[in-house]
Amino acid sequence: MHYDVIIVGAGIAGLYASLNLPKNLKVLILCKDQPWECNTFYAQGGIAVAKDKKDIPLHINDTLKAGAGMCDKKIVKLLSEESLEVLEDLIHKEIPFDRDKEGNLLFTKEAAHSTSRIIHAGGDCTGRVIHSHLISQISHTLWKNATVTELLIDNNHCYGVSVLTKRGNYNLYAKNIILASGGIGALFEYHTNAYTISSELHGMILENGLKLQDMEMLQFHPTVFVKTPYARKMLLSEALRGEGAYIIDFWGKRFLFDYDDRGELASRDKVARSIYDYKLQLSQKYPTNSQESEVYLDLSAFSKDFFQTRFPNIARNLNAFGFDLPKDKIPISPAFHYCMGGIKCDEKGKVLNIDNLYAIGECACTGVHGANRLASNSLLEALVFARRATLDILGKETTLNKREFPLHTQTLYKEQDENLKTILRNLMWNKVGIIRKKSDLNEALGGIEVMLQSGVGRLLKLRLLTAKNIVESALKRSHSIGAHYMR
Numbered sequence: 003m004h005y006d007v008i009i010v011g012a013g014i015a016g017l018y019a020s021l022n023l024p025k026n027l028k029v030l031i032l033c034k035d036q037p038w039e040c041n042t043f044y045a046q047g048g049i050a051v052a053k054d055k056k057d058i059p060l061h062i063n064d065t066l067k068a069g070a071g072m073c074d075k076k077i078v079k080l081l082s083e084e085s086l087e088v089l090e091d092l093i094h095k096e097i098p099f100d101r102d103k104e105g106n107l108l109f110t111k112e113a114a115h116s117t118s119r120i121i122h123a124g125g126d127c128t129g130r131v132i133h134s135h136l137i138s139q140i141s142h143t144l145w146k147n148a149t150v151t152e153l154l155i156d157n158n159h160c161y162g163v164s165v166l167t168k169r170g171n172y173n174l175y176a177k178n179i180i181l182a183s184g185g186i187g188a189l190f191e192y193h194t195n196a197y198t199i200s201s202e203l204h205g206m207i208l209e210n211g212l213k214l215q216d217m218e219m220l221q222f223h224p225t226v227f228v229k230t231p232y233a234r235k236m237l238l239s240e241a242l243r244g245e246g247a248y249i250i251d252f253w254g255k256r257f258l259f260d261y262d263d264r265g266e267l268a269s270r271d272k273v274a275r276s277i278y279d280y281k282l283q284l285s286q287k288y289p290t291n292s293q294e295s296e297v298y299l300d301l302s303a304f305s306k307d308f309f310q311t312r313f314p315n316i317a318r319n320l321n322a323f324g325f326d327l328p329k330d331k332i333p334i335s336p337a338f339h340y341c342m343g344g345i346k347c348d349e350k351g352k353v354l355n356i357d358n359l360y361a362i363g364e365c366a367c368t369g370v371h372g373a374n375r376l377a378s379n380s381l382l383e384a385l386v387f388a389r390r391a392t393l394d395i396l397g398k399e400t401t402l403n404k405r406e407f408p409l410h411t412q413t414l415y416k417e418q419d420e421n422l423k424t425i426l427r428n429l430m431w432n433k434v435g436i437i438r439k440k441s442d443l444n445e446a447l448g449g450i451e452v453m454l455q456s457g458v459g460r461l462l463k464l465r466l467l468t469a470k471n472i473v474e475s476a477l478k479r480s481h482s483i484g485a486h487y488m489r
Contacts, residue, residue, distance in 0.1 A: 004175045004402060005030045007395060008163060010150050010203065011182035013042035014129070015363030015384035017136040019180055021095075022392035029142035030174065032165060034149050034198040037137055038130075041184050041196050041364065042381070045129025046239035046315065047112060048122035049385070050378035051085040058082045060116050065379060068114045068269050069372025070484035072216070077349060077369040081379070081386055088385045089121070097135050099123045111244040112377035114269040118244075120378045126239050126313040129381070150183075151414060151460065153206045153359075154407045160359040161405055166414065173407050177400040178358045180351075180391055182384075185341040185364040186220075188423075189469050191431035192228050192337035194237040203365055205464025207345050208471060213354060215367040216343030217468075218476035218486045221375055222436050223339035224273040225249070225299055227320070227332060235337045236319055238299055240377045243267060245312065246303035249277065250331070251284065252294045271374045271485040274336040278436045281335065297335070301328035336436055340364065340380060342371040342485065343475070351391035358400060360391040373484020416459040423462060426453065426469060434473055437489050440480075447473045 005028045009016045012033035023029050033040070052058045061082040066073050093099070099121050100108045111118040123131035145167065152164035154173065162175035183203040187195025204214055225243070227236040243249075243266040251257055261276035262268040268276075277297050284295040301309060309328045310317050317327055325332060345361035346354050347368060353359040363384040370383050426449075433446035450470045454463065482488045 003172060004028075006176065007178045007180060008032065008174055008176040009180045009182060010163065011040070011184060011363070011365075012037040012137070012144060013040035013182060013184060013363060013384070014132060014136065014381055015388045016180070016182035017133070017140060018385050019182065019362065019388040019392050020140050020142050021136065022389055023142065023396070025141050030176070031140070031142060031144040032148040032150060032163075033144065033146055036146055037144065038133060039196050039198050040133070041187075041199060042129045042133045042384075044194070044196060044234070044237065045381060046126040046237060047241045047378045048110065048120040048128045049089075049381045050112075050115070050120055050376065051089045051382060052082050053109060053117070053119050055086070057117065057119060061085070061119065064114060064116050065370070065376045066372075068374050068376040070374055072219075072372030072484065074369025080349060081370050081383060084386045084389070085382055088382070088389065092132075092385075095135070095139065097123060097132055100125065110241050112240040113243065113267045113273065114376055120241065120244070122241070125311060125315065126241065127315045130315070132381075150203065150206075152410050153179075153203075153210060155210045155356065155359075156405075158356055159403060160356055161403060161407065164407075164410055171409055173409060175402065175404070177402050178360065178395050181345065181353075181359070181361045181365055182363045182388070183365045185344075186468060186472075187234075187338060189427065189430045189465060189472075190338035190435075191427040192226070192235055192335065193233070194223055194226055194235055194337055194339050197233055200461075200465060201468040202461055202464040204345065204471070205467040207353075208467045209464070212356065213346040214343060214468075214471050215346040216373075216475070217341070217472045218479055219342035219371070219373050219484060220338060220472070221270055221340040221342060221485050222274040222278075222336040224270060224277055224336050225334045226337035226339075227323075228335045228337055229333060230323070237339070238316060238332065238334065239313070240270070242299065242301070242313065242316070247299055247301050248303070249273075249334070250298050250300050251280070252296060252298070269374055270377065271487070275436055275487055277334070278336050296333045298331035299334050300331055304328045338431075338435075340375055342373065342375050343367050349390070350394040351387045352394065360395075362387040362391050373486060412460040414460050416457070416462075418456075419459050419462045422453050422456070422458060423465070426450070426465065430469060430472075434469075434476060437487050438476060439489050440477065443473050443477050447477070
């Protein structure tokens with residue numbers, strides 16, 4: 003059970019990291035369920051890249067502007083410059099990006115971008131296409147149904163992880179560990195994340211005295227179809243608005259221009275907050291009429307053929323719910339989508355104060371996103387920092403520090419945990435959501451503290467530790483900025 007590198011997570015960050023590690027290394031990839039049950043697989047829009055060297059300053063400026071002054075300028079510059087190298091490598095790996103008849107890459111525009119620079123694949127199936135292509139190329143071992151339950155950390159060194167599988171509980175040891183476990187979606191009642199995205203690794207970071215940063219900066223996607231029985235709600239890609247869809251009320255008014263001159267193409271935090279506020283006003287004005295209190299996505303700008311070709315995944319999913327597209331208006335609501343904050347790490351993805359632990363992708367806080375992530379910078383960040391982390395690993399001499407840890411004996415699940423998870427999701431959505439008040443945050447903090455003291459199972463405890471950190475971070479930031487909006 004000794005490895006050169008253990009990678010926790012099989013989304014785009016984890017898979018791309020594994021592909022940058024040579025075959026002669028002993029590498030193990032762990033995923034909690036099936037490898038496709040990750041946020042990458044459900045990503046629709048695409049990957050933001052600088053189209054050429056001339057576009058780098060514009061891409062940097064758009065990212066900094068969206069981040070509301072909280073981005074690390076050095077890291078943003080690095081991200082945009084290295085996007086060209088990553089794009090070249092993805093093309094070399096034969097990712098089938100969408101192209102025109104002459105074979106040129108197709109670029110689309112999304113909110114807060116000054117130009118069309120989003121590459122995509124399979125129309126609105128970018129994440130699925132890339133994930134399937136990358137996983138077909140990996141040569142290292144992948145364990146499915148493997149839940150990490152503990153980080154084996156002592157004296158500024160991570161020796162490995164404890165993992166629960168169908169065959170039992172194991173301690174696995176490695177020279178280097180890469181965390182690519184995703185975000186925190188399971189903490190919220192309405193979210194667009196895969197059900198495996200639960201924030202437990204964030205809790206393990208906290209229990210080891212390590213730092214999470216900017217956890218109050220949570221992005222809520224503006225356009226989500228939430229009228230489904232499933233925990234993961236149906237994302238309606240930002241690319242829809244970039245291609246011409248718009249948002250209206252029951253009477254057809256494009257009300258977003260009352261909030262921002264850019265209308266549908268304002269930054270995500272402003273669009274989500276505007277929809278949330280407008281829906282609240284409508285529900286107060288029309289408390290007994292559900293249709294008149296709804297907000298809708300209007301797709302009438304598209305022809306049927308174009309919509310089916312450009313957005314086949316969205317078309318198929320909405321057709322299954324009985325919609326006639328693009329004729330019918332789609333009722334929408336914001337829902338939790340992405341965590342800008344995460345495990346604090348440096349420009350190589352290395353977790354601060356640990357010499358062999360890395361965090362990449364959504365679980366990490368690199369300083370790229372600041373207070374609000376620019377659309378489609380997420381997949382790019384995962385790719386760039388997966389590459390940087392593996393280059394750092396390959397560029398240093400590392401020995402395996404042999405030490406045996408006892409298997410932990412804490413109960414992972416308890417009978418009341420499922421009910422408490424539901425309470426937590428409701429609490430986070432209603433008290434720590436799009437628009438916040440100090441009194442609500444204090445109420446949420448009190449509820450989380452009570453649950454932490456109620457003898458919950460270990461995995462729920464880890465979620466609660468992460469939720470507590472989010473609330474405490476929000477309380478410390480008394481003024482509104484970016485996605486953190488205090489009323």
